[in-house]
Amino acid sequence: MKKVTLLPHVDNDKCRACRTCEKVCPVLAIRVEDRKAVVDADRCRGCANCEQRCPFDAITMTKRDKVLQVGVDISSVDYKDIIDLCVKAHLHPEQTICYCVGVRAEEVAAAILKGAKTPEEVSLETGIRTGCTIECIQPILRLLDAAGYKLSPIKGGWQWYGKTATAWDLPEEVKKKYSSRGFYFEEDREVLDKIIDGCRKGEDK
Template sequence: MKRVTIQAQVNPDICRGCKICEKVCPVYAIRVTDKKAQVTADECRGCANCADRCPFYAITMVKRDNPLVIQADVSRQDPEKIRALCEKAHFNPEQVLCYCVGVRAEEVAAAILAGARTPEAVSAVTGIRTGCTIECIQPLLRMLTAAGIELKPNPNGWQWYGETATAWTLPEDVKAKYNSRGFFFDEDRKLLDEIAKQKGDE
């Protein structure tokens, strides 16, 4: 759950419509219209990416009159479907995927099962990627891929990255090369799979 207490605010007298803010927003809550950036307040998740990246200092983060609470309702989805999706992505449902906000794999799974089909849609529902906006793109992409969703980078955004190699996708020649140097890829994979299958009462 994320309690959003701030939002982006644009000074139109300073904004030059460069669109950098639009490209770095993880939920596309800011758009440039008529060469001026405009924020959709109820979509802003308070990450401050736009304010941090604006080269003209036209954006500041201001306190919201009414904080937003962002959280996927896990109870509305079938728990077995949530578990199956998490395990397919090699995550335990209770595993934290976004440490800045505290979003768990089960919340991301619930958002996907409820219809979220892109990173920004999942971020808007759960708050994942609205803290540091960097680290949790990888587990998020893994979850979407496990759901059978074909990912295509948005041409208007900069925040989509390719997936990095995991214990399940390392080529055999790479494993063979480094196994003799103290790496234990197969053992790591086995342990991670066991963790993904653990249940809370075990």
């Protein structure tokens, strides 16, 4: 459970409607309306991306009047379904995939199983990607892909990151080229599979 204590304040005299804030918000909580940025307080997760990236210094993070708590209760979803989705994405359910906020794969899987279909919706529900906002996009994309969602960039220029290659999808030519240089791709994959598959031992607990 993440506690959100901050909220952006927009100085309308400085705002130039450049839309940079829109493009860097991981939960789509800020929009330019009538040539001024407007914050949706209920959606904002306090990451401060808008403040840090505004080229006109028009945004300042302020204390919320009331702390907002964000998180998904994994007990609200059948844990076997969570395990199945995580294993399909080659992630251990208890693996921390967002160190800034402390979100585990199981919570993201639960959010997806409860209806989240995009990185923005996952971030809104779990708080993931509201710290550095960068690294944890990869496991989110892997889990959404494992759930069968085919994603495309959001219209309007929102940053998008393609999935990076993992031990499970490296091209054969890459494996062949580097296997003689001290890389053990297949052995690494076997170890990772063993760790991930080990989570099934606790299914019936």
